[in-house]
Amino acid sequence: MTHEELLKKIRSRGHWRISFEPLEEQTIEPLSKCREIVEKNSIELRGWDYPHIPRRTGDDTGFEPGENFWQAWLDWPEYAHFEFWRFYQSGQFIHYREIAEDWLQDATFDNMWQQEKTKIAPGERLGVVGTTFLITEIYQFLAKLGNAGVYEKGVQVTLSLNNTKERKLYVDDYGRFPFSFDRKTISEKIDYKKVYTKEEIISQPQELARQAILYIFERFNWEPNPDIIKADQEKLLSRKA
C-alpha cells in the first residue's frame, strides 16, 4: 500500500478532511522539526493518538519526509482505521480520516432501549459520540500547536465531512436513548471553516470544538443541548471515554 492508494481508499467512502492553514507566511526549519512538532504535540485521550504517530513502518503504515513536509499514514482494515496526515514547513496541516462505520464488516449498533441490533451499511451512519470525541481531539491538538508557536498570527481551520448524502446520525452509546426519528442530511458534503487567533485556539479549545460539533449536527437536523456535548467532551478530556 502506498499513501496515494490509501488516500484513494479513504476518499472512496465517507471521510473527514481536516486542515489547519496558517495566516502568516513562515518556514519551519529544519525539515525534521515538522516531524518533531507533530510528535511532541500529538495527544492521546482514549487509547489512540491524534494524529497517529506510527512507531514502525511497513506495508500498512509509513512515516516519511517529502520535499517540504513530513507525513504519516496507516492502513488497518481489520480495525476499520485508515488515516493520512501531512505537516508542511509552512505550518499547513492536512489530515484524512475514514468514517469507521463505512468500513466495519457486518457492522451493527446496539442499544439497551431497542430490542434488536440495527445493521449499518456503508454510507448510512455517523456516530454522535465518536464525532464529538474526534472534533474535541482535533482542537486539543490545535491548541498544543498554538502553544508550540506554530500559528502565531492565527489559523484557518476547515473540517470537511465528505460523502454524507442521506447519512443519518446514530447514538453510539449503548446506555443512551436513541433518536426517535431520523437525523439526516441530504448534503453531499458538510464544511466547517473558521479563522482563529492564536490566543483563541490556546484558551478555548473545548468551546471552539463544541461550536464546530453543534454546527455539523445541526446539518443533520439535530440541535442538542450544548451541555450534552460538553458532558461528552468532559468524559473524553478526563480520560473516562
Next chain:
Amino acid sequence: MKTEELEILLDGGNETQTLDFKRSCAWGAVTFAKDILAMSNVQQGGTIVVGVIEESDGSYTRQGILAEHKSTYTTDMIMDHMASFADPHVSVSVKFPKDKNGTEYVAIIVEPFREVPVICKKNSSDTHAGEIYYRNRDGRPNSARVSNSYDMRDIIDRAVVKSTQRAEDIGFITRAKTKSEEQVKKALEEKLKKEAGDL
C-alpha cells in the same frame, strides 16, 4: 443537571480539574471558598458535587446529601458569601440532581471567569487575600494557589482573549484591514492551496 449528566460525573469516580467531591455537609464559605475560587479560574469552570465520601483507600462512595444539609444551599446565599472572598465576583449556581438510584446530591456549578481572573480578597483559615487559586494538575487535582508558570500563563492568556473580545464586542477596538493585508492574505491562500496539490 440531569441524572445522566450527574452519572457521568460520578461514574468515573475521580476528582479532576473541573470536578471536586465533598461528603455531605452544610454550606460554609470557609469550606468551599477556595474550591470555588480555583474552579472559576479554570477554562471550563467546574462542579463541586456534595454527597460523595472519599474512602481511606482513595476511592469514592456515593452518599447523597443529608436533608438537614440540603436546606443550607441556595444560589443567592452562596453568591452573597462568596462576594466577600472573590474579586471580581464569581458566578455559581446550585442544582439538586439525583443519581440513577434516586439519591439526591448538591451540585455547585462554577462558571469560568468572564474577563479577568478571580483573585481572593479575604483571609480565612483556608485562603489568603491576594492569591489566585487554581485547580492544580500536578498529581491529584486540588485547589491551591497557582503553582507553576504554565498554569499562570494559561490563566493570563485566557484573560487577554476574553478582555479583547469584550472590548471588540462593545466597539472599543476595531480592526481595519488594509488593501495590502488582503493581498498578502490572498497570496498566502494561493500558496497553501498550491502546496497541498490534490490533497
